[in-house]
Amino acid sequence: MTTHQLLPALTARAMKAAHTQTPTCPCGATRTLTDRPDGTVVRHADTVAKAHAPNTDPTDLTARLRTAAQLTGMLLPPLDPTPLHLHDRQVTLWPYGTPVDPDDPDAAPWEAAATLLAHLHRTPAPTPLPPMRGPLKALRAITRLREVAGDHPAAAPVLNAWTSLPAWARAEAPQPDTTTLCHGDLHLGQLVRHPAPDGPWLLIDVDDLGVGVPGWDLARPAAWYACGLLPPDEWTRFLTAYRAAGGPAVPADGDPWPALDIPARTLTVQTAALAIVKAVAADRPLDEVEGAVVDACDRMGSVPPELAPGFAK
Known part of the structure; x- marks a missing residue:
C-alpha cells in the first residue's frame, strides 16, 4: 500500500474509533502527525491511529500492546490491545496525549x-x-x-x-x-x-x-x-x-x-x-x-x- 492509499484508509480508521469513543465527537480536521516509512500516525479529535512499519510482527506487537494496557501508570494504554490489519500494515489505536513542546x-x-x-x-x-x-x-x-x-x-x-x-x-x-x-x-x-x-x-x-x-x-x-x-x-x-x-x-x-x-x-x-x-x-x-x-x-x-x-x- 502506498502512502497515497494509506493515509485515507488510516484516517477513516481514526474517525471511526473517535466516533465510537465519543458519539458527540467535535470532529474537525484530521491531522497527519507523522508520515515515515517506519510509521504513519494520524489524529482525529482525541483519537490517534498508527500504521506500524511494514513487516511488523503481529504477535510481538500484540504482546507489547498488552503490556502497555496493563502498565497504565507508565505507558499510554492503547484503546484496543489487539492490532488491526489494514491491507499490509498493522494498525493500533490510542488516546491523544499532549507532547513535549520542542520550542520550550x-x-x-x-x-x-x-x-x-x-x-x-x-x-x-x-x-x-x-x-x-x-x-x-x-x-x-x-x-x-x-x-x-x-x-x-x-x-x-x-x-x-x-x-x-x-x-x-x-x-x-x-x-x-x-x-x-x-x-x-x-x-x-x-x-x-x-x-x-x-x-x-x-x-x-x-x-x-x-x-x-x-x-x-x-x-x-x-x-x-x-x-x-x-x-x-x-x-x-x-x-x-x-x-x-x-x-x-x-x-x-x-x-x-x-x-x-x-x-x-x-x-x-x-x-x-x-x-x-x-x-x-x-x-x-x-x-x-x-x-x-x-x-x-x-x-x-x-x-x-x-x-x-x-x-x-
Missing part, C-alpha cells in the same frame, strides 16, 4: 522521563515479551549507511566505532540482560501528558518495548551529554531523578559510566550513521550537530570501551 527546552520533563524509566525497569514484564529492539535499530542504521553512503568521508570513523562494540550491542548476540523491561527508544518525543492537556506524563511508542539492558534507555541523553549536546545540569537532573526512583540501570551512587558507556556509544554510532544518510539524501554537508556525533565516533576509536570514563571526556 527549559520545560523538558527530564525528571518525569527518568522516573518513568526507573519504574518501568523495576516492573516485571506482565506478559512474555521479545527482546528490546534498540540494538536491532542500531544495526539497521549501520546497514543503511553502508548501502547508501559507505564512501562518504565521515562514514569511516562511524564504521570503525561500530566494529569496536561488543556483539550484543550490534545485535549479533543475545543481550546480557534478558529479564529487565525496557522501552527501547527513549527520547523526549516519547512522552505525552494524558489525559490531555495537562495529565501526568506517560511513555508512548511500544514498537521497541521488550526485555534487555536497561542502560539502553538512558543511552540517548548519556550520549548527548558525552557529545556536548546536552548541558551538564540537564543530564544531572535526569540521572539524579532516575537514581532517586531506584532505577537499576546504574549504581545508586558513584560513576554511572561503566554501565552506560556501551549503550551510549552504540546510540552515538546509530545517530551518526543516520545523520550521514540524511545528509547524502539531501545533497548537503553535515551540520554542526551531525558533525559533533561523527567527531565523537572518531574519538571512540582511540579509547577502548572498557577503559572509557565517557567517550567525549
